[in-house]
Amino acid sequence: EPEVTQTPSHQVTQMGQEVILRCVPISNHLYFYWYRQILGQKVEFLVSFYNNEISEKSEIFDDQFSVERPDGSNFTLKIRSTKLEDSAMYFCASSDRSGRGSDTQYFGPGTRLTVL
Amino acid sequence: AQSVAQPEDQVNVAEGNPLTVKCTYSVSGNPYLFWYVQYPNRGLQFLLKYITGDNLVKGSYGFEAEFNKSQTSFHLKKPSALVSDSALYFCAVRDPRDTGRRALTFGSGTRLQVQP
Numbered sequence: 001e002p003e004v005t006q007t008p009s010h011q012v013t014q015m016g017q018e019v020i021l022r023c024v025p026i027s028n029h030l031y032f033y034w035y036r037q038i039l040g041q042k043v044e045f046l047v048s049f050y051n052n053e054i055s056e057k058s059e060i061f062d063d064q065f066s067v068e069r070p071d072g073s074n075f076t077l078k079i080r081s082t083k084l085e086d087s088a089m090y091f092c093a094s095s096d097r098s099g100r101g102s103d104t105q106y107f108g109p110g111t112r113l114t115v116l
Numbered sequence: 117a118q119s120v121a122q123p124e125d126q127v128n129v130a131e132g133n134p135l136t137v138k139c140t141y142s143v144s145g146n147p148y149l150f151w152y153v154q155y156p157n158r159g160l161q162f163l164l165k166y167i168t169g170d171n172l173v174k175g176s177y178g179f180e181a182e183f184n185k186s187q188t189s190f191h192l193k194k195p196s197a198l199v200s201d202s203a204l205y206f207c208a209v210r211d212p213r214d215t216g217r218r219a220l221t222f223g224s225g226t227r228l229q230v231q232p
Contacts, residue, residue, distance in 0.1 A: 004159075006159075031218060033218075033219075035220075041224075042206075042222050042223065042224045042225060043160070043206060043208075043220075043222040043225075044222070045219035045220065045221070048218050048219060055218070056217055056218060056219055058219065091159055091160065093160075095218075102148055102167040102212065104150070104162050104165060105150075105162075105220060106162060107152070107159045107160040107161070107162075108159050109158055109159040110158075110159050
């Protein structure tokens with residue numbers, strides 16, 4: 001069964017450093033997403049990406065964040081200058097395209113980002 | 117704005133007994149509703165969704181959920197709980213009228229503990 005994969009599983013970085021989180025969505029999916037879950041809190045939407053551009057983003061997704069699909073398989077989230085409050089589990093998700101928006105989002109196992 | 121509430125932080129049930137994990141939503145009109153499960157150190161796994169039609173939705177691992185429009189609820193149920201069902205369960209909602217918005221809004225999660 002196809003699944004979303006993410007690397008690394010755990011990333012430790014110093015405050016102010018740049019990090020890139022990587023995801024390989026399910027191969028025939030067209031929509032890609034990033035969510036985050038701060039420890040003990042709810043899962044929060046960051047951004048969605050379709051047709052090589054951002055289609056929606058939350059207020060969390062400020063100028064420190066960027067996304068990219070550098071090739072036909074990878075989808076990345078970059079945080080330019082990490083802050084302590086960026087420590088969280090970051091989930092990538094993908095879905096196929098449904099005209100009614102009823103498509104299911106399938107999530108990867110997550111990358112735990114720890115900012116020291 | 118769309119929102120979802122999971123009123124119970126934790127649900128305890130004995131193995132073999134029926135379980136219910138509660139979810140209520142707030143969306144103008146008919147929502148798209150989803151249940152996901154998160155096992156320790158794992159990502160979110162899709163269980164089931166309600167889009168339209170039959171109010172009783174059957175999903176993975178013997179779980180089902182009932183959409184109740186008058187009570188704006190989408191409670192997750194299973195007739196006979198297993199110890200292996202112990203996990204964190206998330207309800208999520210999306211407003212289908214907003215076709216430009218695909219982000220899921222998650223509840224705060226309910227931890228299910230099934231005692232042997």
